[in-house]
Amino acid sequence: MIRISTYMMFQNGQQAIGNSQSQLMSTELQLATGRQINSPSDNPVGAANVASLSTTVSELSQFKSNQGAAQLQLNLADSTMSNFVNLVQDVQQRLVQAGDASYSDTQRAALAQGLQGDLNQMVGLANTSDGQGGYLFAGSQQSAAPFSQTGNSVTYGGDSTLQSIQVSQNRQLQIKFSGDDLFQKIRPGNGSFVSAANAGNTGTxxxxxxxxxxxxxxxxxxxxxxxxxxxxxxxxxxxxxxxxxxxxxxxxxxxxxxxxxxxxxxxxxxxxxxxxxxxxxAPYQSIFTTVANAIAALQQPAQAPAANAQLQIALGSALSSSSQAMDHLTLKQAEIGNQLQQLNSYSTLNDDRTLQTTSALSLIQDVDYAKAASQMAQQQTIYQAALQSYSAVSKLSLFNYL
Structure with a gap:
């Protein structure tokens, strides 16, 4: 016969109550937080996986934020370059008009005024703000506008540093550009060499x-x-x-x-x-210099045969140089468009990976409310039974039988 002491019965009863209460409180906490794991002791392996997956989700969220910032900057750069290309096309149209032999000096002067407006707008576009207190085409020099204009002389005060932002784990994407590379490093003439007339020529x-x-x-x-x-x-x-x-x-x-x-x-x-x-x-020549040279040529009287010949040479040079500039600028715009396409791809991949990672995290961490509610109901029943059992046992005494 096994003898069970009163002390052992009390101990077993208290232990049963404590275990039931602990399980019930754990389930209540899961329902309150919506998480299966609220401390590493709940599931050490699961807690480690949750920490790793949470870090990944945080990184993906930062990449998503960076992608949004990059999208804004690249869209702005693409729009600005599109407007700049339109201005170059306008310049070319004016240069073709200026080549009309029937035009007078006054008409050519009016065209020069139009080119002046184009030049001023070009400088304005080259100094486009990034919307965050800096500039799109200044390289890393963000404290002041990259291009300054004195008369028709335009100088660059930025640098050639290309600013990038991390849009995925292994990819940095350029979001700001060097105005020197975009607007100044252009080969004039036919792109290989330039031809010109001596200013003192007297023939035609x-x-x-x-x-x-x-x-x-x-x-x-x-x-x-x-x-x-x-x-x-x-x-x-x-x-x-x-x-x-x-x-x-x-x-x-x-x-x-x-x-x-x-x-x-x-x-x-x-x-x-x-x-x-x-x-x-052909040395490097900025698009601003090309337009400024054309303006200067159109402002000169060209009624004399020799002067008209000089004008035709200047206009031909400006047209060929502006064509080189157009090719250069459209290529740079295409590069920006390509970066936008890459960004869209990275954004899609980031969204897919975020969905996969959050789904995996949810499987480990998120509570099944229906299952937890059913489990809590059972645990409450067990807890109440343990309390009642302990209460009944605690009332037992030998004096009840004497």
Whole structure:
């Protein structure tokens, strides 16, 4: 026979009440917080998984916020570049109009005023704010507008640092740009070399922008094309100003294509004896300088034949340089568009991963309310039974039987 002492019965009763109460309170806490795990002791392995998944969700949330900021900046940059391209198209249309031989100096001056407006708007767009106290096209120099304008001279005060933001675990996306790269690092002329007339030319010779016929033969040297007139005969000579060597020569009749060192230019009109033209590698030239040069050319009287020839050369140079600028700007705009496409892809991936991670976190952490409510009802019944049982046992005494 097993003897159970009164002390053991009391201890067992108290333990049963304590266990039932603890389980009931745990279930009540789960229902109150909506979580299965409220302390690491509830489920050590599950708690570790919850901590890891919560960190991932927090990172994904930050990436989502960064993607929103990047979307705003890139949309603004894309819109600004679109407006800038429209202005360049307007410049080209005015330059074509200015080439009309029937236009007077007054009409060309009116076109110059239109170009002045275009130039001012370009500078304004290049100084577009990012909406957060900085500038889109200043690089990392965000305290002041990147471009300053004095008359028609435009200078860049930003830098070439490209600002990026992290939009995924392994991807930084550029959201701000260097105005120097966008608006200044443009090759004028035909993109390889530029042709020009000597300001002292007295004839009506006009040189075009030229073209590259053999890229492998380009030397990077500068050349001078000079003309000589003897009676009714006109000849030309091309001299490499770097080596002082004569690289081409011949008789001239209008028009004539002159080829040398992998490049070709066409000269038309009637150059005077001693007139010269230059052909040199194209340096970087900003779109602002291109427009400013066109304005200056249109403001000059051009009724005299020699002056008109200078004007036609200047307009041809401005048109070819603006075409180079258009190609450059549309390429940069396409790069921004490509970044927007990448951002949309990263945003979709981020949303998918967030959904997967939060679903996995919910399976581990979130409580099943129906199951927990049923469990609490059972635990309350067990707890009440433990209390009643302990109450009954506690009243037992030998004196009741004496």
């Amino acid at each position: 010779g006009v040189i075009d922008a030229g073209s590259v016929t053999n890229p492998s033969a380009l030397t990077g040297h500068s050349y001078t094309i000079s003309f000589a007139v003897s009676g009714s005969a006109t000849t030309y000579q091309v001299q490499d100003t770097t080596t002082s060597a004569t690289v081409a020569s011949g008789n001239y009749t209008s028009p004539t294509s002159i080829s040398f060192a992998g490049q070709q230019v066409a000269v038309s009109g009637a150059p005077a004896g001693g007139d010269t033209f230059t052909v040199a590698p």
